[in-house]
Amino acid sequence: MLSRRLKTIAALVPFGARVCDIGTDHAILPVFLSENTLVKSIIATDVREKPLKNAKKNIEKSGAANIELRLCDGFSCISPDEFDTAVIAGMGGEVISGIISRAEMLKNADKLLILQPTTSPEILRKFLCDNGFVIETEIPLTDNGKIYSVMSVRYSGETKIYDEAYYYVGDIKPDSPEGLAYIEKQYYRFKDCADALRPIPEKLNEYKAYRSLAEKIRSIRDGV
Secondary structure (H helix, E strand, O other), X not given: OOOHHHHHHHHHOOOOEEEEEEOOOOOHHHHHHHHOOOEEEEEEEEOOHHHHHHHHHHHHHHOOOOEEEEEOOOOOOOOHHHOOEEEEEEEOHHHHHHHHHOOHHHOOXXXXXXXXXXXOHHHHHHHHHHOOEXXXXXXXXXXXXXXXXXXXXXXXXXXXXXXXXXXXXXXXXXXXXHHHHHHHHXXXXXHHHHHHHOOOHHHHHHHHHHHHHHHHHHHHHHOO
16 A cells, blocks of 8 residues: 555656656555556666665565666666656655756756655755756645655756745645645744744844744745
8 A cells, every 4th residue: 555645646657657766665656656557667776775675575576567676876877768757755855956966867858857855845945946947736745644745846947046935835835734734834843943032132133034934934824
């Protein structure tokens, strides 16, 4: 059974795609895509041998014939013509940004990126905006008591600069329970920081910065 997180990712993979799953771990997502005949081919990579051994067991058990395992860092062992859709999920925003920054082949509008940062999504959003990538879709979801976002991204070559609040909220709207929960998490994150710094005179500038950011995120939440 797929987790809600992986189900959301799988739903964004185009039918008939040629997929590479970076950091595949146990190859749960590739096996699901293969078993449901949703894709043409899958390259599943990991930087460590142990996860790939576990992935191999899962693949053999499933009988999937269109999954190839590779031991490599990021896209270092993948050619541009081998895939049209890349999944990079279950890593921090800094790590995902680093993987993308080292792969010039991703600067191609024909390549779809499906990204799911576990931490620091604001770092990933800023990296994407600064480097010519467009977030086409962003889906908030809760899974195992944690709230995440899943992004579908393409390269446009056009860089954009947003207000700082955007990097923390992205294109998520407060029109669903999970969207509202995602935005409120960010709001209270900075509100609590501001409240803690308010009584400390020497932290006045930091207090003002956190308060301003919290107010901007609250405006997004309230649709103002």
